[in-house]
Amino acid sequence: MEPVGYIKPPDLDAVFAALADPTRRAILSRLASGEASVNEIAAPFEMSQPAVSKHLKVLEHAGLIERDTEKQRRPARLKAAPMADAVNWLEEFRTFWSSSFDQLDGLLEAIQNAETKGGVNE
Amino acid sequence: MEPVGYIKPPDLDAVFAALADPTRRAILSRLASGEASVNEIAAPFEMSQPAVSKHLKVLEHAGLIERDTEKQRRPARLKAAPMADAVNWLEEFRTFWSSSFDQLDGLLEAIQNAETKGGVNE
DNA sequence: ACTACATATAACCAATTAGTTATGGAACCA
DNA sequence: TGGTTCCATAACTAATTGGTTATATGTAGT
Numbered sequence: 256m257e258p259v260g261y262i263k264p265p266d267l268d269a270v271f272a273a274l275a276d277p278t279r280r281a282i283l284s285r286l287a288s289g290e291a292s293v294n295e296i297a298a299p300f301e302m303s304q305p306a307v308s309k310h311l312k313v314l315e316h317a318g319l320i321e322r323d324t325e326k327q328r329r330p331a332r333l334k335a336a337p338m339a340d341a342v343n344w345l346e347e348f349r350t351f352w353s354s355s356f357d358q359l360d361g362l363l364e365a366i367q368n369a370e371t372k373g374g375v376n377e
Numbered sequence: 378m379e380p381v382g383y384i385k386p387p388d389l390d391a392v393f394a395a396l397a398d399p400t401r402r403a404i405l406s407r408l409a410s411g412e413a414s415v416n417e418i419a420a421p422f423e424m425s426q427p428a429v430s431k432h433l434k435v436l437e438h439a440g441l442i443e444r445d446t447e448k449q450r451r452p453a454r455l456k457a458a459p460m461a462d463a464v465n466w467l468e469e470f471r472t473f474w475s476s477s478f479d480q481l482d483g484l485l486e487a488i489q490n491a492e493t494k495g496g497v498n499e
Numbered sequence: 500a501c502t503a504c505a506t507a508t509a510a511c512c513a514a515t516t517a518g519t520t521a522t523g524g525a526a527c528c529a
Numbered sequence: 530t531g532g533t534t535c536c537a538t539a540a541c542t543a544a545t546t547g548g549t550t551a552t553a554t555g556t557a558g559t
Contacts, residue, residue: 268399327504344402432517
């Protein structure tokens with residue numbers, strides 16, 4: 256049994272890998288407007304139902320969806336929490352893409368990092 | 378020649394795939410504290426230099442790093458812009474992970490989405 | 500009991516990935 | 530000139546991925 260208050264560390268490998276496929280991103284977008292059955296999810300895609308079931312399994316494994324079991328349908332519902340983990344990791348780099356950092360071309364970068372003890376870690 | 382003002386569409390496939398590997402994320406974190414040569418990057422890892430060169434190629438292809446050429450070194454520097462594209466895509470789902478959306482268990486979700494015309498797309 | 504439906508699973512396949520070792524080539528040092 | 534350092538490339542391999550078709554399973558309808 257897990258200790259009370261246990262929080263599983265975000266599996267960024269699985270989350271980013273799940274997000275790396277356009278079909279899976281489309282599925283997530285679809286689920287943002289409500290849960291859907293496998294066939295409903297599969298309809299827009301030119302691909303077999305088992306292929307979609309596989310994508311759903313990848314998404315579920317990454318914690319990005321949940322499956323229900325009602326009658327013979329197994330609807331999927333969005334679980335966006337792991338996306339927050341992904342964004343949290345990316346946010347550590349915000350400095351580097353905002354405020355036209357590229358123009359400074361790494362000048363401030365060196366200075367700034369010389370006086371911060373910490374760093375960007377996983 | 379490209380038209381003036383042309384903006385290449387973000388290749389989310391390549392960006393997310395590049396981020397899906399822990400070695401590559403560690404490399405990006407390393408580069409956040411300044412550019413580094415291939416050997417400097419490779420040092421902390423228990424893996425051959427060619428393996429690291431491959432990772433760098435993946436990161437470069439995703440637009441996440443740039444390579445210089447000075448003397449015989451080929452230092453890599455962080456280019457974080459594609460991370461902003463990734464975050465932008467993820468931000469569309471912020472509603473679903475913030476404000477304890479999970480507790481509501483999809484109740485508000487259905488209502489809210491019934492009255493918004495648009496949706497979350499790629 | 501038979502049929503249709505919704506989904507999962509198995510077996511297979513081609514392409515990609517992440518690593519390896521071996522080698523090549525350019526730049527520096529003596 | 531010869532050796533060393535830095536890096537890239539080639540060739541190979543094992544594992545993973547994303548798809549297929551065929552089949553199995555559970556549920557519902559008649």
